[in-house]
Each structure stands twice: as structure tokens, then as C-alpha cells.
Amino acid sequence: MNIYLVSYTPTNDLESVIINDRIKSIGNFYSYKSHQFFVATDLSSAEDVYKAIAKNDYIKTTMLVVSINSNVRMGYWGVEQKELWHWLEQMQNKTEK
Secondary structure: OEEEEEEEEOOOHHHHHHHHHHHHHOOEEEEEEOOEEEEEEOOOOHHHHHHHHHOOOOOOOEEEEEEOOOOOOOOOOOOOOHHHHHHHHHHHHHHOO
């Protein structure tokens, strides 16, 4: 399992709903901030995640997919909500198995 951060800027409300649904359909997700999600998925690359979300419909939507997998335990740091740290820890544990 791999973990990605997906951030996008929708052009309208319908686009936002569709993209959110596609993100949620590819794996376990954590809604981070408006139009930003962490996703734990079996997809193997940021490109695969992007293509699963954008398909052919939203290739012009501003979107960034970043892999946050790391060989270093806790390869992320900062100040955030406890729920996010808990979700990341759970998903990191799954990727190690």
C-alpha cells in the first residue's frame, strides 16, 4: 500500500464533487483540507493515482499528487490535528506489512 497527498483546484462545484468521489474510490482516504486528501491505495505511482482521478475528464484541472512513502519511519513532520497523525500512523503501519 502507498500513501499519496492529492491537492487540486476545482473550477466549479460539480467538478469538486466528482473528483472527491474518485479520490474516495481509489483507497482509504483522509480529508485533510479543502480539496486536499491523503490516500492510501494499492496504486503504484503518483501518475497512476492522477490518471485514476483525472481520467480523461479533468486533465486540465490543476492537480498535484505527491507520494509520501518513505523508507524512514515517520517520514513526515509538523503540527497538525491528532486525527491526521493517527491516520498516517495507521496507514504507515499497513505499508510496512
